[in-house]
Amino acid sequence: MPQQRARLRLIDVAERAGVSIAAASRALSGSAGVSDAIAERVREVAAQMGYVANVHARTLAGGASTSVGLLVHEIGDPYFTEIASGVLRVGAQQGLTVQICHTGRDPENELVQVRTLIANRVRAIIIAGSGFVDARTQASVKQDLQAFQETGGRVAVIGRHHLGTDAVLPDNTAGGRSITEHVLSLGHRQIAFVAGPRTLTTVADRLAGAAQALEAAGLSIEDIPVIEEAFTREGGTQAMQRVLDDHPDVTAVIALNDDMAIGVLAALRARGMAVPKDISVAGFDDVAVAEHLSPALTTVRLPMAEMGEQALLLALKQPSARPRRRTTTHSLVVRDSTAPPPRPKR
Amino acid sequence: MPQQRARLRLIDVAERAGVSIAAASRALSGSAGVSDAIAERVREVAAQMGYVANVHARTLAGGASTSVGLLVHEIGDPYFTEIASGVLRVGAQQGLTVQICHTGRDPENELVQVRTLIANRVRAIIIAGSGFVDARTQASVKQDLQAFQETGGRVAVIGRHHLGTDAVLPDNTAGGRSITEHVLSLGHRQIAFVAGPRTLTTVADRLAGAAQALEAAGLSIEDIPVIEEAFTREGGTQAMQRVLDDHPDVTAVIALNDDMAIGVLAALRARGMAVPKDISVAGFDDVAVAEHLSPALTTVRLPMAEMGEQALLLALKQPSARPRRRTTTHSLVVRDSTAPPPRPKR
DNA sequence: ATGAAAGCGCTAACAC
DNA sequence: GTGTTAGCGCTTTCAT
Numbered sequence: 001m002p003q004q005r006a007r008l009r010l011i012d013v014a015e016r017a018g019v020s021i022a023a024a025s026r027a028l029s030g031s032a033g034v035s036d037a038i039a040e041r042v043r044e045v046a047a048q049m050g051y052v053a054n055v056h057a058r059t060l061a062g063g064a065s066t067s068v069g070l071l072v073h074e075i076g077d078p079y080f081t082e083i084a085s086g087v088l089r090v091g092a093q094q095g096l097t098v099q100i101c102h103t104g105r106d107p108e109n110e111l112v113q114v115r116t117l118i119a120n121r122v123r124a125i126i127i128a129g130s131g132f133v134d135a136r137t138q139a140s141v142k143q144d145l146q147a148f149q150e151t152g153g154r155v156a157v158i159g160r161h162h163l164g165t166d167a168v169l170p171d172n173t174a175g176g177r178s179i180t181e182h183v184l185s186l187g188h189r190q191i192a193f194v195a196g197p198r199t200l201t202t203v204a205d206r207l208a209g210a211a212q213a214l215e216a217a218g219l220s221i222e223d224i225p226v227i228e229e230a231f232t233r234e235g236g237t238q239a240m241q242r243v244l245d246d247h248p249d250v251t252a253v254i255a256l257n258d259d260m261a262i263g264v265l266a267a268l269r270a271r272g273m274a275v276p277k278d279i280s281v282a283g284f285d286d287v288a289v290a291e292h293l294s295p296a297l298t299t300v301r302l303p304m305a306e307m308g309e310q311a312l313l314l315a316l317k318q319p320s321a322r323p324r325r326r327t328t329t330h331s332l333v334v335r336d337s338t339a340p341p342p343r344p345k346r
Numbered sequence: 347m348p349q350q351r352a353r354l355r356l357i358d359v360a361e362r363a364g365v366s367i368a369a370a371s372r373a374l375s376g377s378a379g380v381s382d383a384i385a386e387r388v389r390e391v392a393a394q395m396g397y398v399a400n401v402h403a404r405t406l407a408g409g410a411s412t413s414v415g416l417l418v419h420e421i422g423d424p425y426f427t428e429i430a431s432g433v434l435r436v437g438a439q440q441g442l443t444v445q446i447c448h449t450g451r452d453p454e455n456e457l458v459q460v461r462t463l464i465a466n467r468v469r470a471i472i473i474a475g476s477g478f479v480d481a482r483t484q485a486s487v488k489q490d491l492q493a494f495q496e497t498g499g500r501v502a503v504i505g506r507h508h509l510g511t512d513a514v515l516p517d518n519t520a521g522g523r524s525i526t527e528h529v530l531s532l533g534h535r536q537i538a539f540v541a542g543p544r545t546l547t548t549v550a551d552r553l554a555g556a557a558q559a560l561e562a563a564g565l566s567i568e569d570i571p572v573i574e575e576a577f578t579r580e581g582g583t584q585a586m587q588r589v590l591d592d593h594p595d596v597t598a599v600i601a602l603n604d605d606m607a608i609g610v611l612a613a614l615r616a617r618g619m620a621v622p623k624d625i626s627v628a629g630f631d632d633v634a635v636a637e638h639l640s641p642a643l644t645t646v647r648l649p650m651a652e653m654g655e656q657a658l659l660l661a662l663k664q665p666s667a668r669p670r671r672r673t674t675t676h677s678l679v680v681r682d683s684t685a686p687p688p689r690p691k692r
Numbered sequence: 693a694t695g696a697a698a699g700c701g702c703t704a705a706c707a708c
Numbered sequence: 709g710t711g712t713t714a715g716c717g718c719t720t721t722c723a724t
Contacts, residue, residue, distance in 0.1 A: 007497045009717060020695045025719060035693060050490070052465040056402040057717035060700045067445065067466070075421070076431040076634065076651075085422040088448050092459075097445050097466060099413065102434050113438075119398040120413070120443060147396065151353045233638070262638045269640065288422065292579070292608045294615070294640030305422075355701060366711045371703060381709060403701035406716045 008051045017045040028053060029063065059121060067097040068124045068312065069117035073105045077232070077259060078287035079304060083128050083158060086308025094316065096123065103129070107137040114141055124154035124315035127163070128308070130200035130231075149319070156315035158307050160201055166324045168311045172202055175300040175330040176209025179254055179282050182298070182332055184217045187340045188252035188280065191224055194239040194264055195256045196231025203231065206256050206284060225250070229260075236263025244271060251279055251341035258283035258290050258299055265293060265337075276339035286333055295336035302330055354397045363391040374399060375409070405467060413443040414470045414658065415463035419451045423578070423605065424633035425650060429474050429504060432654025440662065442469070449475075453483040460487055470500035470661035473509070474654070476546035476577075495665070502661035504653050506547055512670045514657045518548055521646040521676040522555025525600055525628050528644070528678055530563045533686045534598035534626065537570055540585040540610055541602045542577025549577065552602050552630060571596070575606075582609025590617060597625055597687035604629040604636050604645055611639060611683075622685035632679055641682035648676055 014024035019038055026034045027042035034042075045051075059065050070087050072080035084100060091098040099122065101113040117125050125148070142163055145155050155165040159172075183191060193210060196203045211221040225247050229235035236255055240263065243250055255261035261283030268275055275281050275295055283290060286301035310326050360370035365384055372380045373388035380388075391397075405411050416433050418426035430446060437444040445468065447459040463471050471494070488509055491501050501511040505518075529537060539556060542549045557567040571593050575581035582601055586609065589596055601607035607629030614621055621627050621641055629636060632647035656672050 011717085021718085022695055022697095022720080023693085026694095029719075031719085033693065038693085050493070052461055054406070054717055055466045056406045057700090058719075060400070060402045060406055060702085060716090061718040061720075062700060063719060074431070075434060076427055078427075081422055081424075081427050084446075085420070085448075088421060088446065092448060097447070097462060099443050099445050100430075100434065101443070102431075102438060115398050116443060120401045144396065233634075262635065265640070266638055288579075289608065289635045289639075292612055293635075293638065294611070357701085367701095368703085368711055368713095369709085372710095375703075377703085379709065384709085400701055403716090404703075406718085407701075407703040408716060409703060 008049055010051075010053065013042065013046045013049055013051045016049065017042045029058075065121050065123040066095065067099055067120065067122050068126065068315070069099045069101065069120065069122040070308075071101050071103055071110065071113055071117070071125065071127045071129075073103055073129045075100060075102065078289070079257065079259070079285055080128055082287065082304035083308035083311075086305035086310075087126060087312050088308075089305070090309045090312045094312075111137050111141050111144070114144055118144060118148050118153065122153070124156065124312070126156050126158065126308075126311045126315060127160070128158040128311075130160055130202040154315040154319060156311045158311050162201075164323055166311075166314045166320075168307050168314065168326045168328060170302045170307065170328045171330050172205035173209035173212070175284065175302070176206035176256075177213045178209070178330065178332045179284060179298075179300050180210040180213035181216075182334065183252045183254060183280065183282060183338060184213060186252070186280065186338060189219070190247075190249045190251045190341070192243045192247055192250045192253050193224065193226040193256065194236055194243065194253055194260050195226055195228050196235065196260070197228055198226075200231060203228075203256055210254065231257060231260065233259045233263040233266075236260030237267045238263075240264040240267035244273075252282070252338070253279065254282045254284075256284050258285040258287045258297060261297055261299070261337075262289075262293065265297075275337050278342060280338040280341070282338055290333075291335065293337075298335045298338040299333050300330050301333045303328055354395055356397075356399065359388065359392045359395055359397045362395065363388045375404075411467050411469040412441065413445055413466065413468050414472065414661070415445045415447065415466065415468040416654075417447050417449055417456065417459055417463070417471065417473045417475075419449055419475045421446060421448065424635070425603065425605070425631055426474055428633065428650035429654035429657075432651035432656075433472055433658050434654075435651070436655045436658045440658075457483050457487050457490070460490055464490060464494050464499065468499070470502065470658065472502050472504065472654070472657045472661060473506070474504040474657070476506055476548040500661040500665060502657040504657050508547075510669055512657075512660045512666075514653050514660065514672045514674060516648045516653065516674045517676050518551035519555035519558075521630065521648070522552035522602075523559045524555070524676070524678045525630060525644075525646050526556040526559035527562075528680065529598045529600060529626065529628060529684060530559060530565075532598070532626065532684060535565070536593075536595045536597045536687070538589045538593055538596045538599050539570065539572040539602065540582055540589065540599055540606050541572055541574050542581065542606070543574055544572075546577060549574075549602055556600065577603060577606065579605045579609040579612075582606030583613045584609075586610040586613035590619075598628070598684070599625060600628045600630075602630050604631040604633045604643060607643055607645070607683075608635075608639065611643075621683050624688060626684040626687070628684055636679075637681065639683075644681045644684040645679050646676050647679050649674055 014021040027039040103110040158168045227239040229239040283299035286299045290297040360367045373385040449456040504514045573585040575585040629645035632645045636643040
């Protein structure tokens with residue numbers, strides 16, 4: 001192996017420019033204390049030599065960290081994909097590098113990843129996705145995050161509360177109410193919910209909104225089937241199979257996220273049921289493909305990319321004494337997968 | 347602000363464990379030269395104190411870098427999402443942090459991002475996605491990558507050649523041949539291709555395979571419409587509109603990636619054409635939603651996640667004198683969007 | 693405005 | 709096996 005000592009250092013460009021290493025540093029990092037003439041020259045020489053400062057040395061020496069961390073359950077989940085896209089966008093725009101980690105929906109792993117990010121001295125950590133209810137690891141995470149913040153690190157979460165940090169919160173409750181009202185207004189009374197584990201705050205909140213809408217219509221969520229499966233496409237399929245088997249009278253299904261709704265649609269197709277003729281289906285999130293499904297999915301739009309942007313922007317601000325909250329907008333998007341219920345067969 | 351000096355250092359755990367800083371370092375980094383007893387004790391103390399080594403200091407001091415970079419056009423594109431998922435998976439498994447950057451399909455920006463990654467002294471850079479034909483910036487990228495490799499960095503690319511590095515290459519040509527053969531075997535003769543810019547190697551290769559299949563059937567790609575638009579969903583919609591307007595006799599459309607196929611389906615739906623009854627549609631890639639579209643999309647499956655995994659694994663291996671190539675498998679996935687052509691109307 | 697020099701926290705020689 | 713120490717490449721006082 002040849003290598004390793006070829007890389008340019010600050011001193012190389014300083015020498016070439018005929019100035020001290022200190023001056024060169026100031027010129028390149030844009031700090032004050034150099035004449036414009038020198039600054040200009042140094043930058044020229046550096047560009048010409050193709051010099052790029054070593055981020056590790058820079059950070060170690062006291063410069064602010066130039067990277068941020070993003071924690072998602074799984075980047076392949078379209079909800080997180082779009083959030084990541086937003087985070088990446090503002091990261092690039094601010095000259096920050098973004099490190100993305102999977103938690104794989106595993107609390108233990110979430111803790112490991114948080115620690116890795118802290119070890120990397122990232123400037124900020126963005127945590128996306130519902131929290132878990134594993135009290136023990138959650139406490140550890142909270143504690144580590146606390147320490148991280150005390151030493152100058154910044155944290156923002158998306159879609160979860162209870163971590164004592166700045167947060168971007170989709171209005172899941174209002175959204176849940178909204179989509180449920182829509183389905184009710186169509187005339188449906190035999191409704192089923194296809195949900196992820198209630199222990200996810202996202203699920204709990206959306207369900208709470210649904211309960212409000214039902215109540216206003218004189219119904220009680222207690223009397224309505226809420227099928228819990230994994231908060232994924234496969235979970236949606238399984239849940240829908242259960243609905244079909246156990247509640248054949250259902251005329252409308254509300255899935256608590258689009259991914260599950262896609263699974264629901266698949267299950268229905270497999271059973272030869274027409275949507276929305278035989279049964280209506282609604283989702284939640286409005287992921288990019290929702291409008292391209294067939295039938296195009298009625299859902300609640302959440303500005304996911306924007307949520308990612310907001311979260312990073314929030315984290316980059318001066319810390320405030322009390323955690324800040326940003327509640328995002330949501331809007332009902334009615335497409336082709338919902339319609340009035342079929343006339344009762346009897 | 348309180349902060350900043352609270353963070354634990356190696357010396358803190360060394361003192362607490364009653365050993366030298368060197369011993370502590372060895373214990374924690376797992377190098378040889380410490381008795382098991384001491385190693386154990388140090389690790390215990392560190393864990394108990396919640397110490398995590400500063401990655402920047404560690405890397406600067408000569409330890410190998412613990413992060414890798416991944417360059418994608420746009421993480422929201424499902425093709426890249428799945429590749430990223432694979433890269434993240436093996437990254438986590440190897441204890442490596444993954445920095446993801448968007449190029450936004452912009453050559454200038456690609457160069458900027460490559461330089462950022464190099465400045466971060468990542469251990470390896472994975473570049474996913476077709477190359478551009480902007481000769482000038484491509485040359486700069488190649489040159490920077492060259493220098494990076496000479497100083498010990500590793501590089502692997504996915505789906506592009508011509509960069510003189512290790513590469514994971516989907517067999518686009520064979521795939522293009524395969525999907526075209528399928529459509530021909532159904533009896534279609536009035537075919538159109540919906541493609542991204544031919545300047546993308548991916549597009550060129552897939553088209554080359556299609557040409558082979560057509561030729562074997564006694565047709566020439568010269569006589570067949572190849573509509574070029576952006577290699578995206580929107581591009582697919584626009585291209586399909588052009589096909590409908592300019593080539594009304596077409597009975598089958600082959601989109602050169604699934605994202606475009608989704609756009610094609612949308613255009614067809616808007617025009618009230620039934621798939622596959624009136625017209626057949628095929629895609630390429632088999633992204634996760636392909637099977638959930640309606641009709642479920644006939645396409646060529648590429649193991650995207652696995653390609654991401656392979657690329658990182660390749661990059662992490664000992665460098666070889668000559669660039670290595672891994673050609674991936676592909677398989678035709680026939681679903682519901684293709685069928686024999688309708689009987690001629692005339 | 694400019695330069696000399698003291699670290700940042702760690703690893704890797706190098707002694708013992 | 710263990711400890712001492714010289715850097716890694718940079719930013720930042722602190723003199724000048």
